[in-house]
Structure formats: C-alpha cells, structure tokens
Amino acid sequence: MISIPKTSMKQTLNQYLNNYRFIFKKHSFDIFYWLIMAILSLEELRSVKFLYDNFIKKYTGKALNSIYYFLSYSNFSIDELMQATVKIILSLIPENLINAEIFLTIDDTLQAKFGKKFDCYNKLFDHTKKIGSSYLNGHCFISLVINVPLWHNENIKYLSLPIGYKIYDKETSKLEIASNMIDIIMPFLEKYNVILLCDNWYSKGKVLNTVKKFNNLD
Known part of the structure; x- marks a missing residue:
C-alpha cells in the first residue's frame, strides 16, 4: 500500500470533508464523500453518471443506483x-x-x-x-x-x-x-x-x- 503523508492533498480534503460527517448517517456520508471527491477531481459536473463512470466506480464498489437513491431520498439538512x-x-x-x-x-x-x-x-x-x-x-x-x-x-x-x-x-x-x-x-x-x-x-x-x-x- 502506498503511504500518503499528512500534508498530501487527499489528507487535507479528508480533514475538511470530515467536518460534514455529523450531518449524515455513515453510509450516506460515504456517498457524499465520494461525490465531492469526484467533482473536485474531474473539475466538472455533467451528470451523476459522468461522475460515477469517470471516477467513483474506479475507486469504490458502489452501485450507481445507490448514489441516485442518496440524492433522491436521503434525509439530511441543507x-x-x-x-x-x-x-x-x-x-x-x-x-x-x-x-x-x-x-x-x-x-x-x-x-x-x-x-x-x-x-x-x-x-x-x-x-x-x-x-x-x-x-x-x-x-x-x-x-x-x-x-x-x-x-x-x-x-x-x-x-x-x-x-x-x-x-x-x-x-x-x-x-x-x-x-x-x-x-x-x-x-x-x-x-x-x-x-x-x-x-x-x-x-x-x-x-x-x-x-x-x-x-x-x-
């Protein structure tokens, strides 16, 4: 496994995104985390499927439908x-x-x-x-x-x-x-x-x- 230093971009993003953890249930936060990481990494948002095909499915085992479900039905506070x-x-x-x-x-x-x-x-x-x-x-x-x-x-x-x-x-x-x-x-x-x-x-x-x-x- 590659060792990632604490000063890396990934660790910095982790620290910031963890400030949102209290808003979500564990599974919902995990999807929120990967959606934000995908948007930041790809620097554009054509569609949810675009984020999934070009980033999320490459690094996680998540199904596309679970992301649609999160966006449609998850109960979190804007x-x-x-x-x-x-x-x-x-x-x-x-x-x-x-x-x-x-x-x-x-x-x-x-x-x-x-x-x-x-x-x-x-x-x-x-x-x-x-x-x-x-x-x-x-x-x-x-x-x-x-x-x-x-x-x-x-x-x-x-x-x-x-x-x-x-x-x-x-x-x-x-x-x-x-x-x-x-x-x-x-x-x-x-x-x-x-x-x-x-x-x-x-x-x-x-x-x-x-x-x-x-x-x-x-």
Whole structure:
C-alpha cells in the first residue's frame, strides 16, 4: 500500500470533508464523500453518471443506483451543510484580519444567462422592466456567496465561495428564501462586520427586515 503523508492533498480534503460527517448517517456520508471527491477531481459536473463512470466506480464498489437513491431520498439538512461550510471558511481568515469586512452576496445565479438557454427558469415579475416588460425569464435558484479576506503577497484579497443554493418553487417567495438563508448563517458571523451585496430586486421587503435584525449587518 502506498503511504500518503499528512500534508498530501487527499489528507487535507479528508480533514475538511470530515467536518460534514455529523450531518449524515455513515453510509450516506460515504456517498457524499465520494461525490465531492469526484467533482473536485474531474473539475466538472455533467451528470451523476459522468461522475460515477469517470471516477467513483474506479475507486469504490458502489452501485450507481445507490448514489441516485442518496440524492433522491436521503434525509439530511441543507441548512447544516451551509453552516458547516461557513465554519470551515471562517477558519481560513487570519487573526489580524478579524476586523476586516466580510461580504455576503445574494443573487439568482452565478452563471451568465440569456434568452431561454438556462435551466430552471420561469416567468417572474420584474419591477425594473429591464426588457420593456413587467415579466422576464428569471432563474428559479437563489444563491448565497460569502467573500472573506485573506493575505496574498502582503495585500488583502477576497476569496469568494458559494455556501448555499435554494430553489424557488412558488410556495415561498424568493425574498423569503433569501432572508432565510441569511438568517441561517448570521449567528456564525457575530464577531465580524458584514456587508450584504445584492441587486435592487432583493433590496426590499423581507431581506431589508432581516438586515435590520443584525447590528453587524449592513
């Protein structure tokens, strides 16, 4: 057997992924672990079968159906996944940057989109009438990104990392979903100055009420 040093990439990934272990049952965590390792190793996600054929089945004895079952039926908390990710990210901030601002970014999607050439879109009301109509093809995802300060060549650089995605299903408004996502992670940001970045679609109603709840959030 090849001896893997503690400083290796695999050991580093093990240490980070073990922070998520408490969220899953043992078998579920094992599948979660291999899915994440496959995504990181292949650097793309065309489909679950693509991850399975090109990585997972080469290193494990897992069946493809067990992965589909995990994604369809496993009962784990997305909120706890977000919180665990935030705790990992905050651990990267150097002590001497503890007073620097942290930025949260809320938007529909991180990907460029045009026409109908993107998944999960719907006709949504647009108060700005960007295209001359009160309705446009809007993305049904709400994404939350955290931007944290790090040192790079004696300058402060911000690392941007996605920490949560929720899908808009018409049962809860996108503003309510965005507000809930902010609520989930703000208890972990109590000692930081936090700035929320968003376009004018989100800067109203529920989101503004949530910002007012936290003295360290602007």
